[in-house]
Amino acid sequence: MAAPAMSTTHASSPASETPILSVRDLVVRYRTSNKGHVDAVRGVSFDLYPNQSLALVGESGCGKTxxxxxxxxxxxxxxxxxxxxIDYTDGQGKHVDVLKLNRQALRRWRWEEGAMVFQGAMNAFxxxxxxxxxxxxxxxxxxxxxxPSQQEITDRSSEMLRGVRLEPKRVLDSYPHELSGGMRQRILIAMALLLDPRLLVLDEPTTALDILTQRAIVDVLAELRAERGFAMIFITHDLSLAAELADRVATMYAGRIIExxxxxxxxxxxxxxxxxGLINAVPPVRGELPTLASIPGSPPSLAKLPTGCAFRDRCQYAVDACATTDPPLDLIEERPLGLSHTAACLRWQDVHSSREVVGADV
Ligand SMILES: Nc1ncnc2c1ncn2[C@@H]1O[C@H](COP(=O)(O)OP(=O)(O)OP(=O)(O)O)[C@@H](O)[C@H]1O
Ligand code: SF4
Ligand SMILES: [Mg+2]
Structure with a gap:
């Protein structure tokens, strides 16, 4: 394999009408020792377009990872x-049914087309x-x-490390424990991009890092994306990061995308x-600090979901119908390229919220 050149980009078709990823009614199930099984992802559907960045947000345990x-x-x-x-479309327009890939094909697809930066940088090494x-x-x-020759490997690795603003000479010769958390996180990004994938999934890439290091990671990701044009799914608790790095946001609750x-x-x-509720829990950019509202209660157990809408026990808008109907995503405003606004709530017309979020350019 010729090591892919750093200048290779996928940035040519930002407005392509063909999604790179089409996910439909996806259910992910875990077998558990005492509760039979739980569905941690319960019928998720979305399209992701080339070059697009989608942030997945939601409380701990909602199914993002x-x-x-x-x-x-x-x-x-x-x-x-x-x-x-899960339907993936490669750069030549060829469809790949990801769930049907055999072991060998999956191994290739995973690094060359889709790659992941895992939650918790140290464990990934x-x-x-x-x-x-x-x-x-x-x-x-x-x-x-x-x-590949050692020179080829060193050249490619160094190129990727420089892309995440690290000094290759020092890093290549180090063990993971000799590097800081921020450096390790950047190395994971460089490693995920080694084979030039068109889809990158990042799971909490800035969690547990100090604010300046977070800033550096965000800048690196924005630069790399502009340069290389991969599509990105960015999982985060941090709404201000989502606002900064994403074109689109999907909120998850109890295994579903709900907006x-x-x-x-x-x-x-x-x-x-x-x-x-999530938005109102974030401090505003300007003006006096209001009393920040938290969402009452906690998410339901996936093993014992309430009937109807899974959010109803915590919802100030709940009405009787919410106990019997689990609302699908309703179209609020239609837009191309997956940018439609949708919400899974029987009363979405009555709900309005707005908040300027730190770092958000909205
Ligand atoms: N290996 C596993 N076996 C059984 N249940 C699991 C397993 N991994 C996750 N779960 C359950 O699936 C649900 C979703 O977990 P997941 O890690 O996807 O949430 P998350 O949104 O990524 O949370 P966090 O923000 O804390 O990372 C949780 O209820 C969790 O307990
Ligand atoms: S008002 Fe909407 S979010 Fe609240 S319980 Fe009913 S359907 Fe769910
Ligand atoms: Mg997680």
Whole structure:
């Protein structure tokens, strides 16, 4: 395999009408020792277009990581996808049914088309191998039987490390524990991009990092995306990061996507009470600090969901019908390229919320 050149980009068709990823009614299930099974993702559908950045937000346990792992078929042994579909379209317009890929095809697809930066930077490394060896192993594993030279491996690894603003000489010769959390996170991004995937899923890439390091990661990601043009699913708790890095936001609650829209829709005009609650819990950019509202109660157990809308026990808008109807995503405003505003709430017309979020350019 010739190491892909750093100048390779996928940025040529930002307005392509063909989604890179079409997910329909996806269910991800975990077998549990005492509760039978739980569906951590419950019928998720969305399209992601080339070059687009989608932020997945929502409280801990709502299924963000499970969805990301499910999309790339990286679920742990007890996880499975009992129903739904994941259709990926490659750069030549060829459709790939991701759930049907055999082991070998999946291995190739996973690094060359779709890659993931995992939650928790330290656990993703092999602690006893230097970074240079770990990057080299990835390049060699995808060399199509050819043996790339050490020079080729070093050149490609160095190029990617410079792309995330790291000094290759020092990093390639270091063990993971010799580097800071921010450096490790950047290396993971560089490693995920080694084979030039068109889809990158990042799970909480800035969590547990100090604010300046977070800033550096956000800048690196924005630069890399502008330069290389990959589509990105960005999982985060941090709404201000979502606002900054995403074109679109999807809010998840109890395994479902319950609102989608452009960044502006979600921050300036949320129509699901849960999204509105999340937005209102974030301090405003300017003016006096209001009393920040938190959302009462806690998410329901996935093993014992209430009937109807899963949010109803916490919802100030709930009416009797919410106990019997689990609302589908309703169209609020139609737009092309997956940018429609939708919300899964029986009373979305009555819900209005707006908040200027730190870092948001909405
Ligand atoms: N390996 C597993 N086996 C059984 N249940 C699991 C497993 N991994 C996750 N879950 C359950 O699936 C649900 C979703 O978990 P997930 O990690 O996807 O949430 P999350 O939104 O990423 O949370 P966080 O923001 O804390 O990372 C949770 O209820 C969790 O307990
Ligand atoms: S459907 Fe009912 S309970 Fe659910 S969010 Fe809307 S108003 Fe609240
Ligand atoms: Mg997670």
């Amino acid at each position: 499970t969805l990301g792992l499910g999309l790339l078929r990286l679920l742990p042994r007890l996880g499975s996808v009992p129903s739904g579909s 092999n602690p006893v191998l230097k970074i240079g060896e770990q990057m080299g192993d990835t390049i060699k594993a995808h060399a199509d039987g050819r043996k 989608t829209g452009s960044v502006r829709d979600i921050f300036n005009d949320a129509h699901h009470p849960y999204t509105a």
